[in-house]
Amino acid sequence: MATKISARNLSFFYGSHQALFDNCLDIEERRVTAVIGPSGCGKSTHLRIYNRIFELYRDQRASGELLIDGVNILDPQIDVLELRRKVGMIFQKPTPFPMSVFENIAYALKLHFKLPRKELQQRVEQALRAASLWDEVKDKLKNSGLALSGGQQQRLCIARAIAVEPEILLMDEPTSAIDPVATLKIEELMLDLKEKYTIVVVTHNMQQAARVSDNTAFFFKGHIIEDGPTARIFTNPKQKKTEEYITGRFG
Amino acid sequence: MKSKRSITTRKWTDRLVRAFSALAVALAVLTMLWIIGTVIAYGHHALRPSFLINPSRPYGIANGGIANALLGTIAITFGAAAIAVPPALLGGIYLSEYKDNRAITSVLRFSATVMMGMPSVIIGLFVYMIMVVPSGHFSGLAGSVALAIIMYPVIMRSTEDMLGMVPYTLRESALALGMTRTRTTLRIISFAARKGLLTGVLLALARVSGETAPLLFTALFADSWPTNYFGGPTANMPVLITEYATNSPFAEMHQAGWGAALVVMMLVLTINIATRLLFRGQNDGH
Ligand SMILES: Nc1ncnc2c1ncn2[C@@H]1O[C@H](COP(=O)(O)OP(=O)(O)OP(=O)(O)O)[C@@H](O)[C@H]1O
Ligand SMILES: [Mg+2]
Numbered sequence: 372m373a374t375k376i377s378a379r380n381l382s383f384f385y386g387s388h389q390a391l392f393d394n395c396l397d398i399e400e401r402r403v404t405a406v407i408g409p410s411g412c413g414k415s416t417h418l419r420i421y422n423r424i425f426e427l428y429r430d431q432r433a434s435g436e437l438l439i440d441g442v443n444i445l446d447p448q449i450d451v452l453e454l455r456r457k458v459g460m461i462f463q464k465p466t467p468f469p470m471s472v473f474e475n476i477a478y479a480l481k482l483h484f485k486l487p488r489k490e491l492q493q494r495v496e497q498a499l500r501a502a503s504l505w506d507e508v509k510d511k512l513k514n515s516g517l518a519l520s521g522g523q524q525q526r527l528c529i530a531r532a533i534a535v536e537p538e539i540l541l542m543d544e545p546t547s548a549i550d551p552v553a554t555l556k557i558e559e560l561m562l563d564l565k566e567k568y569t570i571v572v573v574t575h576n577m578q579q580a581a582r583v584s585d586n587t588a589f590f591f592k593g594h595i596i597e598d599g600p601t602a603r604i605f606t607n608p609k610q611k612k613t614e615e616y617i618t619g620r621f622g
Numbered sequence: 623m624k625s626k627r628s629i630t631t632r633k634w635t636d637r638l639v640r641a642f643s644a645l646a647v648a649l650a651v652l653t654m655l656w657i658i659g660t661v662i663a664y665g666h667h668a669l670r671p672s673f674l675i676n677p678s679r680p681y682g683i684a685n686g687g688i689a690n691a692l693l694g695t696i697a698i699t700f701g702a703a704a705i706a707v708p709p710a711l712l713g714g715i716y717l718s719e720y721k722d723n724r725a726i727t728s729v730l731r732f733s734a735t736v737m738m739g740m741p742s743v744i745i746g747l748f749v750y751m752i753m754v755v756p757s758g759h760f761s762g763l764a765g766s767v768a769l770a771i772i773m774y775p776v777i778m779r780s781t782e783d784m785l786g787m788v789p790y791t792l793r794e795s796a797l798a799l800g801m802t803r804t805r806t807t808l809r810i811i812s813f814a815a816r817k818g819l820l821t822g823v824l825l826a827l828a829r830v831s832g833e834t835a836p837l838l839f840t841a842l843f844a845d846s847w848p849t850n851y852f853g854g855p856t857a858n859m860p861v862l863i864t865e866y867a868t869n870s871p872f873a874e875m876h877q878a879g880w881g882a883a884l885v886v887m888m889l890v891l892t893i894n895i896a897t898r899l900l901f902r903g904q905n906d907g908h
Contacts, residue, residue, distance in 0.1 A: 424797060455800035462791050
């Protein structure tokens with residue numbers, strides 16, 4: 372199985388506070404990798420390096436290497452706009468733009484591609500179908516994206532992210548602000564999407580990790596304690612800490 | 623026993639504080655109603671169609687109105703907005719979105735605060751020195767410049783506050799799609815805050831539209847239509863009110879002054895109420 376992402380001695384600093392310590396992790400292509408661990412262990416921090424979104428904040432800094440397809444994306448020469456097209460991100464709280472459902476996706480498309488009107492419409496529809504949202508919104512494409520339900524908004528954000536043809540999707544607790552039925556839909560969607568995309572998902576929900584992921588990485592206090600196939604991690608963890616966490620003895 | 627008494631005491635203190643707070647609020651509301659009532663009582667006699675259609679006339683000539691002053695005030699206020707709004711919005715965006723240089727940001731923020739507290743009479747005097755004296759004449763434009771200086775820091779700070787209310791995750795999700803910083807700010811964040819931004823501008827407009835002191839040094843007044851906005855004294859409501867309602871020996875002008883005050887008050891109240899309705903939907907549910 373091909374490795375899509377490879378973290379090499381990745382450390383991270385909030386000012387002088389070190390949040391990640393020499394993380395090493397290989398993420399397989401077209402698989403779902405779950406990132407688990409107790410609150411504050413550095414899951415979000417780790418994920419936010421992959422698209423360099425942390426650079427929005429002045430005092431945040433990463434060191435080490437993060438290879439995507441063998442290229443170190445922490446290299447200052449890398450075009451971050453293109454990097455972020457390739458590496459989409461879904462946040463905990465849905466964040467539709469203050470525009471119509473259609474424009475939410477069309478706007479993202481227009482950032483990266485010059486498309487004739489007709490094709491733009493087709494690509495918007497494709498993206499909405501891929502996010503299994505089309506049937507629910509096809510009659511309200513002109514309505515504000517903010518008028519959708521929470522679960523629909525989250526799928527709109529997924530549609531927006533996949534519209535620009537990424538290769539990787541990062542999801543930071545994508546279902547924690549959403550009801551169980553909507554959560555199930557998004558989990559099913561993730562299983563569909565892994566045919567085309569490499570997905571890394573942070574979750575606090577062990578059942579969710581077990582249901583959707585092929586591989587799992589367990590974080591603890593900024594260190595990656597253990598990673599490997601989800602089935603093995605859940606049934607036969609090598610580290611005591613991992614076992615304690617997944618059996619719910621702490622965290 | 624002791625603890626029981628202290629509970630009663632606490633309850634009474636609580637009631638007392640609540641009663642006084644309510645009284646304080648009532649006082650503020652009563653003052654407002656009193657002002658509005660007074661202006662209506664003295665001003666409503668003047669409100670005849672001719673009063674709203676005719677220009678003001680020199681002392682002693684009958685059938686004077688306020689139309690020239692109303693137009694003048696509109697010209698001066700919108701002139702001020704045209705000068706102040708674009709840079710004030712940009713300044714607010716800088717303060718809110720580009721926090722990369724803390725020293726510059728805090729100096730900017732502090733000077734805006736100082737400017738907000740600057741007495742408007744000083745600003746009038748300043749514009750008098752830099753525009754009226756060198757050019758040798760008063761002008762509506764000079765009035766606009768003075769009002770623009772007053773509006774500028776107000777709009778800058780309200781813009782900063784309104785942009786600050788937009789959640790950070792919206793910025794992050796725009797950037798995470800590969801959007802540039804500039805586009806994120808101008809197209810997504812400003813747009814999400816658009817109602818708040820407009821509210822800030824309208825409130826600043828309402829606030830300066832009644833400013834008198836700066837106009838006495840700059841636009842002054844003229845009993846003519848405000849055609850000479852760029853090159854001569856320009857009629858406006860605040861100066862008309864000051865002159866008529868207090869300095870005039872004639873009963874008719876006295877009444878006209880109050881009538882003008884009523885018109886200004888209604889305009890400002892309208893802007894405030896409109897703003898309030900507008901602001902209800904702020905933030906698009908974010
Ligand atoms: N903006 C920040 N400034 C300073 N420290 C931060 C910041 N964000 C996170 N941290 C610290 O970095 C560490 C890792 O935080 P992170 O948000 O990555 O944890 P997490 O595993 O995602 O937790 P959660 O499950 O609660 O989301 C924590 O100790 C946290 O206090
Ligand atoms: Mg997190």
